Amino acid sequence: MRPNEFQSFDFAFNHAVIGMALVSFDGTFLKWNSALSTLLGYDHNELLTPSPSVRTLLDQIHEIAELGTPSSMNIHPHRFQQDYFQPTGHLLSLEVSVSIISDGNGAPLYYFTQFENKTMIRQMETQLQDAENSLLEKENSFLQLLEGLPLTVVITANGIVQYANSAGLQLIHAESLDQVLGISTTNIVDLSNYAILQERRERYFSGNTIGSVCYLINCLNGQQKYVDGFTLPITFNGNGAFIGIFKDISQQMLEDERLIQSEKLSTAGQLAAGIAHEIRNPLTAINGFMKLIRSSERMNDKYFFIIESELKRIEFIVNELLVLSKPQTTHVSKPVDLLSLLEQVTTLMNGQAALKNLKILPVCADQSIWINGEAYQLKQVFINLLKNAMEAMNSGGNIYIHVLTNESETRISVQDEGCGMTEEQIKALGKPFYTTKETGTGLGFMITQNIVHNHGGSITVESIPEQGTTFTVIIPTILEPEETVM
Structure with a gap:
């Protein structure tokens, strides 16, 4: 080391903020700065006769340095970690760097050592490792819980x-x-x-x-x-x-489907008399016009038009009955014209209503109202509600269907003039096998409720004893199908 280099080194050595020392090859301090005295917890003179803990540190420096060669240590200093107890008993984690200082001819003179206090970093690393181990342990416990x-x-x-x-x-x-x-x-x-x-x-x-x-x-x-x-x-x-x-829930959905099918078959059986009455009327008209055609000398197109119209009416009623009775295995929601659906249900139920001297009076909007759902299930909902209304009215009367809609939802109310229900009866609705009828199963309203909920809607009940009941179905409205295609 040249004189001017030594002066620069000496200045940096004495003013460094980390501990530095020159150590002889036999393991004694030759020179050290005040930062090292502070770090090791001794004053300058006390390091002339090192304590056992400092002596252990010097021995470790000597052992590590002997593993290398002067030429290699000039280029790559040796580093090692060493725990050190200050005189106060406080434990430090030191990182020691050892290199060799040589003279101008390359002959080794002494070890140059640097001491850095890594205690805080080591503590943070330990805490992080503990936290990581704790998280890993919790995650393993979490996965074990999930497995069970x-x-x-x-x-x-x-x-x-x-x-x-x-x-x-x-x-x-x-x-x-x-x-x-x-x-x-x-x-x-x-x-x-x-x-x-x-x-x-x-x-x-x-x-x-x-x-x-x-x-x-x-x-x-x-x-x-x-x-x-x-x-x-x-x-x-x-x-x-x-x-x-x-x-x-595959099995549950299968059971629900069986329940719905059972209720549909029951409904179809109960409507049989009304449907027979509804079919008998157009058949009577067809029979009469066929006799007119036979007795007429010339063909009348008007007769054929009426016959065709009545045949289509019979076909429609039979088709609706088949939809009501046959199993449906698909569960694909599609845009449904609510007003058209209500018209079909009303037509199907008119025969049953006529037998009991009842009238179904729809009060609907003129334009189509579109909802997203499964048509056959929604028909089941309104058939059930109309059937309930009819069974609550023994002396004739009117059943009103009100439809109110806005951009987000549609409200369909079925209002009867029947016997009504008490608060306790309303609260019990929807419970399996609870019914207010002598021959009822209690499943009809439960199925109706489930269908409405599955369509993202809700159903409410308002009733006054001896005055009547109103069931209101609220269901989300969608845009017209052609406007929903993206």
Whole structure:
């Protein structure tokens, strides 16, 4: 080291904020700065005769330095970590750097050592490691909990499956977790439900709650199932994700369908007399005009027009009866013209009403009202409500159907002039097998309620004993079909 280099080094040595020392090859301090005295907890003179803890530190420097060669240590200083107790008993974590200072001819003179206090950093690293271990332990416990759940649990990130519990693997007939990891949810959710999937994603990104959902899913063995559940945002493996908890409701939906079918067959049987009366009228007209045609010397087109019209009426009534009675296996919601649907139901029920000296009086808008749903199920709703109204009226009267609509919803009220119900009876409606009729099953209103709820709507009841009852169905309105195509 040249004289001017030594002066610069000496100045930097004495004014450094980290501990520095020159150490002889036999392991004694030759020179040290005040920062080192402060760091080690001794005054300058006390380091002339090192304490046992300082002696241990010097011995460690000597041992580490002997592992290298002077030429290598000039280029790459040796570094090591060393715990050190100050005289007060306070534990420090030191990082020591050892290099060799040589003279102008390259001959080694002594070790140049630097001491940095890494205690704070080490404590932070320890805390971070403890926190990471704690999180890992909690995550493992969390996954163990999920594995024990009988419900299907799926964790996804950006629409990609990150985890599925045993119940989930069993649901979709996967043999191992590897079969589902990395699969997109669009491969599991059926194509017919993509709109629901996308709508839920948009709802989340716009800051709204996601809520519960029912999906039709595709299993790995080609089978399809219905699942019902909900999704929540979570943190998984340190990243944002979603956890979905689902229940297989395929069997439940099958049972619901059987219940609906049973009620439909019961309704069809109860309407048989009214339908026979409704068909008998056009048949009488057809028979009369056929006799006129036989006795007439020339053909009259007006007779044929009336006959054709009455035949179409019979065909319509029979078709409606078939829709009411036959099983429906599809569950595809489509735009439905509500007013047209109510007209069809009213036509079907008019025969039954006439037998009981009742009139069904629709009070509807002139323009079409569009809702999204399954027509045959919605017909079942209004048939049930009209049938209930008829059964509540034993002395004739009127049944009013009021339809009010706006941009977001439509309200359809079925109002009778019957015996009415008490508050207690209204509260009990919808409970299985509860009925106010001598021959009722109590399933009709429960099924009606379920259908309305499945269409995103609600149903309310207002009643005054001996004055009548009003059932109001509220259901979301959509734009006309041609305006909804994007």
